[in-house]
Amino acid sequence: MNTLSCLALSIFLLSIIFTRYRKNLSSLCRTKHAQEPGCNDLKKMAPYPAQPIKGRERYRVMMDVRKLDVENWLTVDKNYMDEHEVRSQLLETEKSKVLQCLPESYDACLEALEEVVEFLCQRFSNVFEQKKCGDETTVHNKMTGETFCFGGKNKDVDPLEIAVRLTMEDLSILMKNEEDEYYLAASASLFPVGWTVQDRIGWTISKLHNPVPLWHQQVANSVSKFLARLTPASPMERSNYFVEVKRPDEDLFEILYRPTSLSEENPDPTPQDIVIRRERQTFRRLPRTGALVFGVKTILTTLDELPMQELQNLAKEIRSWPEYVGEYKGREVWGPKALEYCEKKSRMYQQDPEKMMV
Template sequence: MGINFRTETFRDDFSFRNSPEHIRRFPFPFHEDSYMYAVNIEPHVAGPAGSVLEHPIDVDEHYVSEMADRALVLAEDPLRCQSLPHMTLAGWDLLELLMTAKAESYPEHFSLTRDGDRWHWINRPLGIDQKFLFGDLTTLPYGPMEYITRQSQGDFCILDQRDGNLWMDAGIVTTQADWSLDFDIGMNFFEWHAPVPLAHEKGIFTRALKFLTNVQQGKPARRLNWTMTINPRLDTSPENYHKWGPDRATVTPENVGQKVHLRVELQSFWRLPRSNALVFPIRCYLIKMDELVTSPKWARRLHRVIRDLPEELATYKGLTRYRATLVEWLARYDDGTPTSPGFGPE
C-alpha cells in the first residue's frame, strides 16, 4: 500500500493539514511536563511500524507538496542552496544515501538500478526518471546535493570534519526555523550555534560536538528539536522574516487552534563514506493546535511546557507575542491530571 500524497500549500491559503493517521504518528518532542536543553542524542535505530522512525529516511503524505514549496523558495532565492568547492564528493555521498534509503523503504514509489557507475533513478511521486553516471556532474541537471535534496523532505546540512571540529560547508535550507545558511556557511560548530542562549554555559555544544565527531558510518544518530510557527509555513527563514513576522501578531483566542503550530525537527546525523563528512538532515513536522489536542495527554503536557518555559527560551523561539494567548487556550485542555511518561499520545 502506497502513501496517499496530499496536494496542499504552506503559504498563501495555507491548506496544509495532517490526516488522522499522521496526527497519531506526529513526533511529539516532550517526554515530561517541562523542557530544558539536553544532549538528547540517541542512536537512529528503527522505531515502531507506522511511526516517523520506521524508516531511516521518512517519506510522508506531505512529500509532493513540500517539494513544490522548496522549488518555489529556490526560484525566489538561490542562496538557500550553497556548497563550498571542496564539498562536491560529499554531495555524491548524500545522493547515494538518500536514493538507496528511499528505494529500499518505499519500493512502490522509488527505484534505483545500479550498473557500476551507470545509475537509473525513478521517483514516481514527482514523475522523475533519470539515468546518470555516478560522479559525473555533467549527467545531472543540478549538483548532486541539490539534485537529490530537491526530492527529499527536510533541510540538509553537510558538515566537513577537520581540526576536531565540524564546518557547515554545504547545505540546502528552505524550511528552517529562523537561521540563515547564507550567513552561517563556512562556520564551525560553535560559531553557527553562537546565538543559542543558555546551552553554551551548560556545556551542551562541547559534549554534542564530541559525540558527533565520533559518529561512525552505518551508525547514524538522531535528536528532536522544536519551536512554534504561526500558520503552517515551512519557509520561516530570517531572509523573509519581514514577510512572515507579522503573522505572530495575528493570534487571537478564536484562531489559536488553526493558526498556531508545533514545529518539530527530527535531526539525524550520518557519516558519509567517501568524504568522511557528516550529513545532518533537519526534517520538519508541523501540527496544528486543533490537531494536537486530539491527544489529551499531548494537550495537557504542551500546556505545562509552554506555561513554564524559561523566558530566554520563549524569546529565542519567538513565542513572546502570543505565548499568553496560547497558554490560556491550552489551559482548557489541562484538567491537572498526571501525564504518563514517554512521548506517545497515551
C-alpha cells in the same frame, strides 16, 4: 486410540497449523505494505510519529539523542507532493538562499546522494527506481515523474540538490576544518527557522548555535564529543520543537519557509493559527568520505490538534522558560493565547474526561 479420536486429533492439529499460517501471512503482508507502499498508498500514509512534548518543569538545553530508527532514516507520507511543490518552488526562486555547497564538499555530497537513492529505492521501491550504467546512475521518481542522472562526468546538477528534490528531509554536510571543528560545508535547508544557508555556509557548529540560550554553557562540549564519536554503524537522532504563529491567509509555502522569524504579524492568534513546528534531526557518518550527513524532517501540528497530554506538557514547559528564553522563542507573541487555550482544554477535560477523549 480409535479412528474417531485420531480424526479429531488430526483436525485439531490442522486447525492450529492453519491459524499460525494465517497469522504469519498476515504479519508478512503488513510488513511488506509498510516497507513498500505503492504510489496510491502515499495519500493515506501518516507522517512518521513526532516525538511528544515531554513537559519538563525546568528549562535546560539538552541533546537528548537516541539511536536512529534506521528503517525510517528518510520518510515519505501523504504530505509528500504538497511539500515537494514547495521545495521545487524554493529551488527555482530562492536557490541561493536555501542551497549552498562549498567546493570541498562535492565528494561528500555525491556520497550522500548515493546513500539517499539507495535507501529510497529499497525502502519505497514502488515509488523510486534506479538504473546504473557504468559510473552513472539514473533515479526515477514515479510520483513526480522526475528523472535525475548523476555520477561519472555528469556534474550539471549539484548532488545535494538532487537529494532534497527526492526527500522530505533537509540535508546538510558537516566536515572538519583545520582546527578540528565541524563546519557547515554544504546545506540544502529549505525549511529554515530564522536563518538562510546563504548567510551561514561555512560557519562552525559553535558559531551556528551562538543565538541559542545556554547552548555554550550546557551542551557545546557534549555536542563536539558526540559528533566525533559517530561512526557509520552508529547513526543517531533527536527531536526539537518551536512554536510559530501564522496568519489565517498564509499558504504552506509561507508557513514552511521562515528565513526571518517564527512569529508573524498576528496579534490575536487562534489555536488554529498557533503551530507547533517539530524537527526530527538525524546524524549519519558517511563511510567513504567520513563527512556527516545532518537531516531535518519538519512536522507541523496546530495547537488545536495536540492531544490533551501534550497540551498540558506544553503549558508546563512554557511556564518553565526563563524570561530570556521566552523572548528568544517569541513567547510574548503567542504565549498568552496558547496558555489560555491549554487551561481551557484542561478544565474541560477535568469536567468530562470521556468526552474529551472522543
